[in-house]
Amino acid sequence: MPLDPGDALLTDRVAVVTGAAVGIGEAIAVALARFGAHVAICDRDVPNLDTTADAVEAAGRRVVAAELDVRDGDGVAGFLDVVHENLGAVDVLVNNAGGGFQQSFLDVSANGQDALVRENFGSVTHFVRGVAPRMPRPPQGGSIINVTSIEAHRAAPGYAVYSAMKAAVANLTKTLALELGDRAVRVNCIAPDVIPTPGIGLDLEADSPIGRVGHVDDVAGAAIFLASDLSRFVTGTTLHVDGGNLAAAGWRRAPDGGFAAGLDG
Ligand SMILES: NC(=O)c1ccc[n+]([C@@H]2O[C@H](COP(=O)([O-])OP(=O)(O)OC[C@H]3O[C@@H](n4cnc5c(N)ncnc54)[C@H](O)[C@@H]3O)[C@@H](O)[C@H]2O)c1
Numbered sequence: 001m002p003l004d005p006g007d008a009l010l011t012d013r014v015a016v017v018t019g020a021a022v023g024i025g026e027a028i029a030v031a032l033a034r035f036g037a038h039v040a041i042c043d044r045d046v047p048n049l050d051t052t053a054d055a056v057e058a059a060g061r062r063v064v065a066a067e068l069d070v071r072d073g074d075g076v077a078g079f080l081d082v083v084h085e086n087l088g089a090v091d092v093l094v095n096n097a098g099g100g101f102q103q104s105f106l107d108v109s110a111n112g113q114d115a116l117v118r119e120n121f122g123s124v125t126h127f128v129r130g131v132a133p134r135m136p137r138p139p140q141g142g143s144i145i146n147v148t149s150i151e152a153h154r155a156a157p158g159y160a161v162y163s164a165m166k167a168a169v170a171n172l173t174k175t176l177a178l179e180l181g182d183r184a185v186r187v188n189c190i191a192p193d194v195i196p197t198p199g200i201g202l203d204l205e206a207d208s209p210i211g212r213v214g215h216v217d218d219v220a221g222a223a224i225f226l227a228s229d230l231s232r233f234v235t236g237t238t239l240h241v242d243g244g245n246l247a248a249a250g251w252r253r254a255p256d257g258g259f260a261a262g263l264d265g
Helices: 023-034 046-058 073-087 110-134 160-179 216-227
Strands: 014-018 038-043 063-067 092-095 142-147 185-192 238-241 251-253 259-261
Touching (some): 014 023, 014 073, 023 038, 023 046, 023 092, 023 216, 038 046, 038 073, 046 063, 063 073, 092 110, 092 216, 110 142, 110 160, 142 160, 160 185, 216 238
Parallel strands (some): 014 038, 038 063, 092 142, 142 185, 185 238
Antiparallel strands (some): 251 259
């Protein structure tokens, strides 16, 4: 099967993106539309979600936009019914909504932990259970993309529960790749780092091996690849969009352009 440039396109596919009001989710939603998909978006930030919806329509694609807290399982089911009625079967699901707060593990309250688990793990399970059974039958199938983090792959002091839940999603992704394989549903992760967004901050240090911070569109590029037929044999894995930070494992680019490890680097 020789590759065709059109394999990168998503013409008339239907995509769902969670947390699409700002940041990485916004960039992914707009990129999916520009590559041809109709896009359903949700967020609890309605004013910014409306701006994303306008951008999808400006790309000439249909949009369904809804206020939703992704931790609310019944709300997710209701949203997906509306998406199905308006746009048809979902080809691409991007579980992007997530986040956390900095606090030592011993200080995290039961309520705080519950919120982190529901936000970063429960939301993914709600959407996968709601979308996967209604994805197109093989051979077409579908693509599920879970946005995790570099923190799923290393220690994260001050973010213990958040990072543990991202690691849980990374592991769930592998199991789902097997369980959904016979439906031709591929399941992968994108693990970002140092992407300036309203959530992580817009003023990040540019000391990644690649010599700059990332951009939300760097993550969108990975999402287009994983959503499209270009990645037709890719499932159960993680694409690290982090400028090389995971590979560096503590090595930092020094002002002289070389590398140094450790605190005095
Ligand atoms: N920016 C980075 O460098 C980075 C690094 C690692 C992981 N991530 C992950 O990427 C994803 C997007 O991050 P971002 O930096 O764009 O964050 P962001 O905070 O800028 O945007 C997140 C969006 O999701 C929405 N959202 C959050 N919780 C929600 C909920 N419960 N219900 C509905 N909407 C909700 C927010 O309103 C916001 O619009 C997250 O899963 C985050 O953990 C980002």
